[in-house]
Amino acid sequence: MFKSHLKIALRHLIKRRGFAFINIAGLAVGMACSMLILLWVWEEYSYDRFHEKADRIVRVCARGRIGDTVIDQTSTCAPLPGTLMMDYPEVEQAVRILRGNAPVQYGDRVFVESGMLIADSTFFDVFSFPLLRGDRRTVLSAPDACVITQTMARKYFGDEDPINKVLTVAGYYRFRVTGIMKEVPANSHVHFNGVFSLASVREMSANDAWMSNSFATYLVLREGFPYRSLEAKFPDFIRRHFGPDESKIISAAGNKWEYYLQPLTSIHLDSHVTSELEPNGNRTYVTFFILIAAFILCIASVNFMNLATAKSSLRSREVGVRKASGASRLQLVRQFLSESVFTVFLAAVLSVGIMELAMPAFNNLTGKALSLGSLAGGTTLPVVLALVLVLGVLSGSYPAFFLSSFKPVAALKGQPSEGAGKSRLRNGLVLFQFSISIILFVGTLMVHRQLVYMQAENLGFSAENILVIRNYSGVPNRSFKAALRECPGVVISSGSETVPGYPFRNMVATPEQWKEITLDWNACDCEFLETMGMRMAQGRFFSRDFGADTSAIVINETAARLLGWKDPLGKIIWFSGRPLTVIGTVRDFHYESKLNKIEPSGMVLLGSPGFTENAVVVKLRTENVPETVSAVKALWDRHVQGTPFDYGFLDEEYDNLYRNEMRTEKIFAVFSCLAIAIACLGLFGLSAFAAERRTKEIGIRKVLGASVANLAALLSYEFTQWVVWANLLAWPVAWYAMKRWLQNFAYQIPMDWRVFLLSGLLALAVALLTVIYQAVRAATANPVDSLKYE
């Protein structure tokens, strides 16, 4: 029986190849899209689950409020984990991690390593990053030990045995390679090339200040111990261990300080605090994409359903014959369901091929390294088969129950009972498909506009043609900066502690008549303002003409506003025991992404105690940029020894802040185009079918004098009217969804009705193009033929 079902299914497909193609191809593309997205979602959920103790590992974070600054950060202090383990036996293990960049040297090979971890010796015992050589428990126990990845080992040592070789880090620290590890899996919330023993950086590891926060701290809790219970003990813990000075700060009026825990496996999707080791994913996007996947799958199965019911009139006689031959309704339902499962199966086979072909492009789009086999670990096949079964039954159920309900007598006469109910359902489904397409269109346009707005508009500084050279020594390079002034391609340059797009240090100061305020600090040379193209709101910037500028401070407008200073010039701000005089107010500029609000910030002159020169920013002329860059490199190599020339362009690095958003935009664009393409494929099939069904009507109308244009309009109207209605359904949903998405950003574009109108028109135009072909073809046919047809 089953064989006979398959046979007839196959023969039907072959007989109506066009329909079959639309059906299967549309479904295959839809399945491939949604499975790719689900693969991505799967990976997002799989983060950090490869660690053996994944469900017992938590990260300690700190949050609170000092002055006006709200703090929520991964950075905690050095004594925290040790003290926790002493106080609470349920904390079994702990590890502190620092992340850094530094030049690393072996012989004549020097590279700047951007992913280095400095960690306690327990690192490999807490985490299960795969080790190739070395014992997990002891590999980092020597104070000068380090474990590097295979790739890094090859980079420095080639074919030599790396074990016990010595690497020089930042020109000072010497580390002995004691172990080799595999590359960090893609689905880890932190990536690195090597782990270096924290014990060798004594001034950090032995720092006993409770308010000096620089480490990410991870704990392994006792099996089955709920982390919330440990959290509950933290207030008491802080009371017992914080020194008098620290207690005074955190207990001052309005101030607050507390620790909380994040389960390791939720970090990637849920943690969005300051000083993350890497930009994390975003649960909102994951939800968005699950929805998109579901939408696309819906659109594709709706096509399938629509075409199958449309085609049903062709099967009615078969239903009649089968019923007359003794088929029960159940047997017919089973037949049509197995046909649809079979068709979906063909689509699935095709979709696996499509996925395989599209995988490189998809990985490029998402920045991941997914593959069909690797990630799901052999579960892809059962998932696909389950999907086939579910989709086949779901999308086949309506046609199956519909067809099998035919009265044998009517069915035998070959009269398709094209009831009003059925076409209403079909139109409803078209309405649904296009609503989704329009929602996706609106989404694409809005995300695009928000990105353009964030990247280009009103940053408060100019990021174009600015070279950022990283200075790892932290010592100002006077001779290099002097040489830059002579370089023909350079407009102007300045040393600086940090630049927009990189973290600004967050420290407390005491303005006159105020208790405390937290400022985001930077230190720079006199040329910084001009180099960055920033503008003053009041007063002046640092200048070589004023010797006293070493005790001057320039604040931003937000700081002046927060302090309530109409005329801030001449006011005093106390910082680490020194009075700084406000000499000017700089116009607000977005040194963080527009996801965040501009905070109060202050700038002092480089050379002030406690500040280092970490970067040199160089404004280049627009012409001959590559030549200028190599000229600057030549100067660097001459004036700065021992540190490689490590640079980037500020605009590109600043745009990195929007990596997530840019990716979202691209994915949105690609998948909304695919969604509407699939919807149109279905519409094409439906319109072909409608044209076929209405040949007689068209013939009669023609004989009575209807023009081709009349008829084409009549036929197009049948479907395009639903696309128009789809807007009414789509707009409120899209409005709500985009409103919610925009809440992610501190600075948002306004909702624009034109975006909605444009999306609607776009969908309409595409739909019209799709149906007009069939409409014109049917309308230009010879009426004699169409009348004879019946």
Add this chain to the structure above:
Amino acid sequence: MIKTKNLKKVYTTEEVETTALNNVNFEVKKGEFVSIMGPSGCGKSTLLNLIGLLDNPTDGEYLFGDQEVSRFSERQRANLRKHNIGFVFQSFNLIDELTVFENIELPLLYQKVSASDRRKRVNEAMEKMEIVHRKNHFPQQLSGGQQQRVAVARAIMADPKLILADEPTGNLDSSHGEEVMQMLLGLNEAGTTVVMVTHSPTYAEYGHRTVHLFDGHIVTENVNGKFHL
């Protein structure tokens, strides 16, 4: 074999009620060959559909054997049909996507007959109908007469007690028509009850009895004088 009492069938559309059959009392004895005649639209096919359990009457009684079946559910009717009734249609009603063999095999599939048994019985039927050489052809590749022979083969596949033929010769030329009539006659002589709707007086005379329908009523019943041997 079958007996109807005041059988009534009314088709109702939104505004119009059409009475297709009105108080039809009709009986067919086991082993009989009955022809039904009448002008277009007189209710012949409706009567045949009711007898064949493809449709339920609006009113009246219908005894199949000694079972009252006029209120049977779809499932019950399907069950009764598949073991007792074979259909032959004017337009053959073969499934285009199935081969000759598969079309004939269809009723056996629904009776869950084993594959080897099916093959044997289908082959026998094809031999009887002289269409073995066409067994792997599709209906479109056959002449009208051949298609009807396939349809007849399919109708007798399940060894039905009753064969209902709705203008079986309507789409055939006279020589093929004659051929099909001979087959029906042969089946009847072998014991199968046959009820046939026809427009042709000549073919009607193959039956033992001709019933004339007009506007949903049985107007006359003639016993046909001549017997074919």
